[in-house]
Amino acid sequence: MELGIYEESDLALALALECDPAVMGELGGPRPRADVVAAHARRLAHARGGGWWFVIVPDGRSRVGTIGIWESEFEGAKIFEMGWMVVPAFQRRGFAGAAARVLLERARAERKFDAVHAFPGRENAVSNAICRKSGFALLGPCAVDFADRMLDCYHWRVDLGGSRA
Numbered sequence: 186m187e188l189g190i191y192e193e194s195d196l197a198l199a200l201a202l203e204c205d206p207a208v209m210g211e212l213g214g215p216r217p218r219a220d221v222v223a224a225h226a227r228r229l230a231h232a233r234g235g236g237w238w239f240v241i242v243p244d245g246r247s248r249v250g251t252i253g254i255w256e257s258e259f260e261g262a263k264i265f266e267m268g269w270m271v272v273p274a275f276q277r278r279g280f281a282g283a284a285a286r287v288l289l290e291r292a293r294a295e296r297k298f299d300a301v302h303a304f305p306g307r308e309n310a311v312s313n314a315i316c317r318k319s320g321f322a323l324l325g326p327c328a329v330d331f332a333d334r335m336l337d338c339y340h341w342r343v344d345l346g347g348s349r350a
Contacts, residue, residue, distance in 0.1 A: 186283040188239040188291075189248065191232040195240055198248050199225045202270045211306030213334030220332065231255065237292070241271060241284040249275040252284045254292065254301055259329070259340075267301045269315070282315045289319055289343065296347040304329045304338040316341040 250271035257266035305312030321341035
């Protein structure tokens with residue numbers, strides 16, 4: 186499994202993911218195109234600044250999804266959050282889980298993060314399984330604001346032993 190740098194040309198991938206009702210079903214539904222374009226610009230800036238935003242490249246050439254770790258806020262505290270998406274044609278092949286494990290291994294090796302959190306929807310069995318298989322501990326149910334939508338999620342956390350919380 187390879188993680189590629191998120192690039193300008195990945196706007197088409199972002200639109201395919203975030204405007205798709207199936208992909209976005211657990212995240213409140215498809216996002217408006219303008220919101221995805223704005224999010225793409227933020228991800229590019231994040232990636233260019235040494236941030237942790239990548240594309241999932243299982244075969245060395247096909248860009249089938251996105252994965253990242255970014256600074257977020259939860260219950261008034263700054264945290265680092267991780268999330269992933271895969272286009273429907275490539276789902277259920279283990280790509281997101283493999284990418285999650287690669288990204289967490291990289292994060293451990295670089296000791297950049299003390300811990301990483303994930304908030305998959307409570308009904309998203311696949312993403313919750315990815316968290317469990319990637320070493321996250323389940324902290325319980327919670328409500329999370331995503332793109333001005335309150336989501337019913339599970340809160341997962343994995344300790345990485347890095348320099349920041």
